[in-house]
Structures are given as C-alpha cells and as structure tokens.
Amino acid sequence: MKHLLLVILLATPALAHKGSDAYWTLTASNTALSGRLDVALKDLDLLIGLDGNGDGKLSWGEVKAKESPLRETLTNALAITQGAQPCPLTLGSLSVITHSDGTYLATPVTARCPAAITELELKYELLFDVDAQHRGLLSVSGTAGGNWSAFTNNRRTQTAAFTSIGAGEQTGLAFLEGVHHIAIGWDHLCFLFALLLPSVLRRAGADWVPRPAFKPTLLDVAKVVTAFTVAHSITLGLAAFGVINPNGKWVEVAIAVSVALAAFNNLVPFVPETRWSLAFSLGLMHGFGFVSAIRDLGAAGPSMWLSVFGFNLGVEAGQLAIVAAFVPVAWLLRARPVYRALLMPLGSAVILGVALFWTWQRI
C-alpha cells in the first residue's frame, strides 16, 4: 500500500540501513571490570559535531581533534554502581572498528568496584535524547557475540549478573583453548610432523640414515620445537596486542605454504640439518594464525596478557604432548625400512600434497 505524503515508509521496511546501535562489552575479574564501548561515528557526529571542516567526510584527524568532548560525553553517559557504591570508570585510548553499517569509535572501558563483582547496576544514556530508537547493546562477562541485552529510551538502567572470572580461571580457560587449538589445528600438526619426521635421522650424502645416539635426536627436536615456540610467541604477541594487524587471508595462505615447504624439505632437502631455521621462519606465520583464536576468547583490557600467556602455554603443552608421543615411536622405528622407505618419504609427500591443496583452496 503506497501513500503520497507520509505513509510511504509503511511497506518498504523501515529497516533501511540499520538502526542506531552501540555495543558495550564488559568482563569482570574479581573487583575489576574491563571491556569496550563501540559507538557509530555518524551518531557521535550528531551529538558533538565531529566534522570540523564541514565537508561531509569524517577523518581520523577530525575525530582526534574532538577527543576531550568525546570522552566527556561518553563518560557522562555511562555509570556503574555496586549496591550504592559507584565503580569509577576510565576510558582507554581511542581507536576505531568496522561494523556492518559503518565505522565506530572503539574505546576500552575499565572500572574498579569496592568489592568482588557479582551483580552490578549499569546505566547507559548516550544518544537517546537525539535518537529515540537508539539502543545500547550490552554483553557481559566475555560472551562477546553471544547474548546482547538492550538499553533503550525507556530502559536506561539494567542490573547485570557477572560470572566473575579470576586471573587463574582466565589463564586456565585460555590454556585449554590453546591445547584445543593445537589438537584441532591440522595445519599446525602437519607442520610439526613434517619438521619432526627427520629428527631421528641424519643426512649422509643423498640418503637419510638412522642416528646412532639418542642425544643428537633430542637436541634436534629441542631446536625445532624451541624455534617454533619462540617464533609464534613473538608474532602472536605482536598481533594480539594490535602492533601488527595481519591480513587474515594471506596468513592462512602463508601457513599452508609453510607446511608445504617443511614437507618439501624432507623430500628435496635444502636445509636438512638446520630445520630449526624453517621452524622459526615459518613459525612466525603460525603465530599470526593463532590470533583469531585469541580474539574469540573475547579477551580485552588490562587482563588480556593473561589470556595471551595462557593460550601460548596451552599451545606449547599441546605441542609437547605430540612430541612426547611421536619421538619415542620414531626413535624405535628409525632403523626399520618401513620408516625410511615409507613413513618418511610417503608421510612427507602426503603432507606436501595436502598443504598444496590448502594453498590452492585458500587463495
């Protein structure tokens, strides 16, 4: 049904672009709260007038120029209380984030309450006076992407129940996630196997021969594992804390290529005895690959390092468990023809094939 003057909005869904939403996440850890507030730049522009030169294009410089009124507006719009006691709020440094309908200002929010956090009274009243359909969507205790409950024009406060996560528990959860990630991460597993298959052997001319003593084998394994660990810890840390923002697609491609190279090195060795260098160089790529898993943990704020630390520990533990299971078996089998003639070349060839398929698939 269509109407000339005003009623045209009727059947064309009013969902046009998207209603105005802000996203507020909060996680509790004992008496500390940490989280993030994302507010659309076009909404903040309406409140504060961010477009300094009035050209209709909002630049990062223009946003930064209005940093203090922005902070004041955001701070005044939020309040957290525990019983009758306020939990003073602090806003972190400004950054931006992309949501489905445009660019948002993203600000870390931290607060400290007088006592251990179980239930809090939260107030949010940004924007309602200029957009009556605005919603502040709240997600508590790290369930990012899970359940959102809305602050609306008529509901500007709500009581939120927090499952407070202690430092130990946070690290523990991240640890388990790290172990899990290795256990299901076929590309990481293939990479490790490709590097470890020759550990019980050594190069003699154009052949692989069994190592006579266990110590050099152990040393070789230790070098490979350490190099891999150091490398992926570096890049995981850099990416988790936002120093590097790697392009996810090409990280996946690089990881697939790294697996292929490690396997290829077993068939046509270019660094037969110094595979730790491959473990290091290519391990750097695997660290980038772990970042998405860390992000899924919903860790943010000052306690983020606990998650990164726990996750990395979990990755190492999972990796060591595999090494511990694999190396003794390989050691026992090393002199058998089945190992040198079948497991080592065929295993490497299979890994190479799979890795090339992944590469093709991921490009």
Place this chain on the structure above:
Amino acid sequence: MNRATLFVLLGGVALTAAFIFAPGADQSGPFVPKSDDQVLEQVPKSTPRPTTPLTVDEAAVRARQLIDEARKEGGDPRLLGRAQATLAPWWADASPPPQIRILRATLKQSFHDFEGALVDLEAQVAADPSDAQAWLTRATVLSVLARYPEAQASCEKLEGISNPVVVAVCRAQVMGVTGRAKEAMTLLESLTPAAEERGWVLSVRGELAHWSGDDTRAEATLTQALTVDPNDTYSRLLLAQVLLDGGQPARAAKLFEGRAVNDGELLMQVLALSAAKSPDYETKRAELDERVAANRQRGETLHQREESRYALALEGDVNKALELAVKNWAVQKEPADARVLLEAAAAAKSPQAAQPVVKWLAQTNFTQPKLNQLSPSPRGGEGRGERP
C-alpha cells in the same frame, strides 16, 4: 651457519615484515588509523542540532524534515529515531497539539505500531474533520489491518477536502485489495495527475496491474514510475518481484546495481542474484547476512515479512520462516504478507497454517493469480477473476 639456513631465516623475517607493512585488510578488531587524513565515515554536511528547546511548530517542522529525508533514504531508521526524539516532549501526551499528533501517528505507523497510529489518527480526524492527511493515512493503516470497509469510508471523507487525484488513488488502493483491481486501474487511467503526483499514481497503477495478474503491464508501468522518480524504493521492489516472478532474475538484480540499498532491497537483490546464479551472489549474501545478524542483535521485530523470506529462501529454515510469517500476518495484512505466509506454509507442508490467508483471499476476492495458485485450497470459480 650455512647459506641456505641464513636464507631461510632472512626469508622468514622478510615475510613477517611484509605482514607489518601490508595493509591489514582484515580489520575485524579495533585499530588506530594510520593517518590523520584517513576518511572513516560519510556524515551529513551540516547537522545543526538545536540547543534550545523547540517550540511546537519548530519541532513539527524539524520532525517532518527528518521523516521526508528518511523517506528519500529508503526509510533510514536513524532518521526516524531522530524525528521521534524531536517529538519527545509530546510523545507520551494523551492529546498533543494536532501538528505533532499527525507526525506521531506517521512515526508509529513506520515502527509498525498500527494500532497506536490508529488511536492518534482517530483523535486527529475527530478534532479536525477537514485534515485530509489524517484521513488518507487512516485509510492506509486500516487497509493494512484488513479493515477495508472502514478504509473505504475514510477515503470517502476526502471528497471535497482533497484534490480528485488523492481521492481516486485512496479508493483505488482499497479496491485493489478487495477484488476490484481492474476496475481501479481503469479509474486511475482516467486521471490527469499533477507533476508531483505522477510517480505516485504510476506506482499504484503498476501495483494494481500486478495484483490483477497482468505482469506485462505492471512491468511497463513500474518502469515508467521509476523513470519519474528514481528514488522510489516501493516501485523498485515491486518491479523486481514482477521480474523475478517472470523468470528474469538478471534484470531484477540489475535494478539495484550501484545503489545504496536498504535491507528490503538488499534481500530482493540477493534473491535475484541467487536465481540468476550471478557471481556477485556471494558478496551480497555476506552483506545481507551481516545486516540480518545486526538486526537480530538489536532485537528488531519490525521486519518479520522480510525475515520470513530470508529464513525460507536463503537459510532454508522452513519452521522459522513459517513462525515469522504467522506472527507477521497477525500484525499486517497486505498482499505481500499473504504471499509470504502462503509460501512458508507450503514449504512447511502445513496447509493449516495458511488458513487465515485462505480465508482472507475468499473474503476479499483478491485477484492475483499467483496468490491463488499458492493457496492450499483453491477457491472455486466464483472467487476467481474480476467482478464486472
């Protein structure tokens, strides 16, 4: 350290460096823009926000501007929310000033609060029986609620207080959903609308042609309507549906190319791209999925018609589609709503769920053959076709 080892190590460092300096296309998390000049968002060139409280007349003018702007933008909910905020001092008033009440009714209607809008409109026409806008809006709302005799009566009230074109279109729309689409078309064809009414009349004529089963004519008329007003979202959606029904999905998809589409248009575009097996399908589908997810987070219940279609055609969730279609029919009863319910009920093999629409088809003698084909128990001869 041999050369190969050194080469491998340097290669790894170089590769990592490449990732540092390469633009991070994957900006799923927060980031600090690299340059102050980086443009982050387009905003209206001037949004002077009034700092002093507005008078009744100022507020009415501003709210109307925002509503008009929202309409041009395909119903941007941000602008509607701003219009509502402008009316905030009077939003809960039992009897606000008339110039506020009509805008409040319009907004309530756009938020699909039809009953709420009707209360305001009843008060409005009682206070001022010469308010043509109120009678016209009232007729539309009553039609959406399937209260056709009252809608018809509301159109009759326009006689003498509005121009003949408005009266005729109001009548024709009610006739169109009560089995007299062809008659209504004849009525509209005899009109000579003023320039600013031409697009509107063409759009309604196109819709009537579609309802009477003459999609060839609907296509021609709606194409003409879009030439008159390229921003007419309503006609574009309808034309896309007509083309899609006529097995021309590529042409339907082309209608949305290069336009900033609203969610309803994006859904139609994706349906068309899917039917046309277009390579653009994946990209647009991802965009639509993202918007649907955002609306669900928001807890929107406004768009059940579109959500039902999305669930049925794209998610393949028959039960959800039916549930949404049933809920939607309880709120609004336009032909497009009837179709969504029929399609969902057919997919769910639940003819029982379609009964309200079957009843509606029988009561209204609605003529569109497509709907009658979808209906689980086709009506007999007397209901089909046009009454003389």
